[in-house]
Amino acid sequence: MRIASFHRSVVLGLILMIGVTGPVAAEDIVIGQVAPFTGTLAPTGIGVRTGIEAYLARVNADGGIHKQRVRLVTRDDAYQIDKTLEQTRALLAEQHPVALIGFVGTGNTLALNRDGLLEKAGIALVGVRSGASALRRPVPPTIFHTRASYAAEVRRVVSQMHSMGLKRVAVFHQDDPFGQDGLAAARTALADAGITLVATGAYAKGSTEVSEAVRTIHAADPNGVIMVSNTAASAAFVKQLREAGSYALLIALSVTTGPQVADKIGTALAHGLGVVQVVPDPASEAVPISRELGEDLRRIGVKAPANHTMLEGYLMARVLVEAMRRSERVDRPSILATLEHMGRFDAGGLTIRYSPSDHDGAEYTDISILDRNGHLLR
Structure with a gap:
């Protein structure tokens, strides 16, 4: 009985050892x-x-x-x-x-x-x-x-606007390092292209309070607007600017997701909004x-x-x-x-x-x- 008991203990011990030391899935x-x-x-x-x-x-x-x-x-x-x-x-x-x-x-x-x-x-x-x-x-x-870079995106926008003969451009931007970076790039690119920067309008990060920016930019009557803004603020800006009667060409940097703008404000108001892309067409x-x-x-x-x-x-x-x-x-x-x-x-x-x-x-x-x-x- 003692031998049998000892044998069972050894077998149990081996089983436990195999469970501990045998093949184990590698950590993620x-x-x-x-x-x-x-x-x-x-x-x-x-x-x-x-x-x-x-x-x-x-x-x-x-x-x-x-x-x-x-x-x-x-x-x-x-x-x-x-x-x-x-x-x-x-x-x-x-x-x-x-x-x-x-x-x-x-x-x-x-x-x-x-x-x-x-x-x-x-x-x-x-x-x-x-x-x-x-x-x-x-x-x-x-x-x-x-x-x-945002500078490369802005240059692409200004090149497009220049090719279309636009002469009066405004910049709508977030009031933080992101927006200031885009604004600085726009000032340089517009000057290089011989296009006048007629107005700038800012909004606070994390908000969609864009009414003051809309008033300032609409009053300047630009024929193009560069938007250095995220999706939520872009949607609010496009809606309010269009409702104010502006027909300016609007092009946003890549941090704006175009279809989400259309979802937020309707396709009629969002129609014609341009968006820079930094990756190829995902449907291709x-x-x-x-x-x-x-x-x-x-x-x-x-x-x-x-x-x-x-x-x-x-x-x-x-x-x-x-x-x-x-x-x-x-x-x-x-x-x-x-x-x-x-x-x-x-x-x-x-x-x-x-x-x-x-x-x-x-x-x-x-x-x-x-x-x-x-x-x-x-």
Whole structure:
């Protein structure tokens, strides 16, 4: 009996040991995002997150990275600067991500950069929903962009207006570093093109109080307006300016999502609004990255059509995953070093370039126009 009991104990011990020391699933590779998932910019944060998750679904279905799944953890900052700092600190301390991705907002990311939080953590941030020059020069050691600068977007708008013979242009902008960056770029580009800046109008960040800006700009009677504004404020501005009787050509920078403007104010008022795009047409079957986004959205059960914001998130994830695949180890120092010397990367029909002296990433710009049905046309 004692021998039998001993035997059973040994067998039980071996079973327990096998359970402990046998094959165990590798821990997930964690990447983190802090962005607005509530508040006025919630659609932007959610759209970027959806694009990231769509690409990670593809990666994980193909075996992950070195047989490890990649998992996105997120924190909501509601587009508030203090919360961006607070939530980033908490995410780094509690989730220990190997990289960050998909942050939203110029002022929010500037505060993060000036705080030195990313450098102290030695962690890369790939993809920021901002084209501000202050986040590009001098080159931030830990931030890697995946979109063209606001200056490049503004130059594209001014070039379009110049080709149409417009001579009197106003600028509507957010009253913060994002808006000031766009306004400065507009002053330079308009002067270079010989176009008169007839008025400027601002609104407070996080608000849709645009009535004063509408009055000032409408009184100046411009034949074109450059809009350095987010979707909610853009919608309010277009509605009020059109209702005031203006027929000026309106073109917004890429932080405005055109179809959402049409949803908010109706297709009749939104018709003709131009929007700069920093990624290709997400509905295009001819562009690999767009076609694959559509496939992967269906993979994760997203029924809504792909949009430019989702494609931005998808691109961010694609770039970060490529860096992780190229890295000697999937850790913060290796990912940073790999991004720094990544060189040219074809992200599926859109080229990304990084070097120690340039983290701008992409140069792509285009302009879409809202049609009578609220759909974007090239």
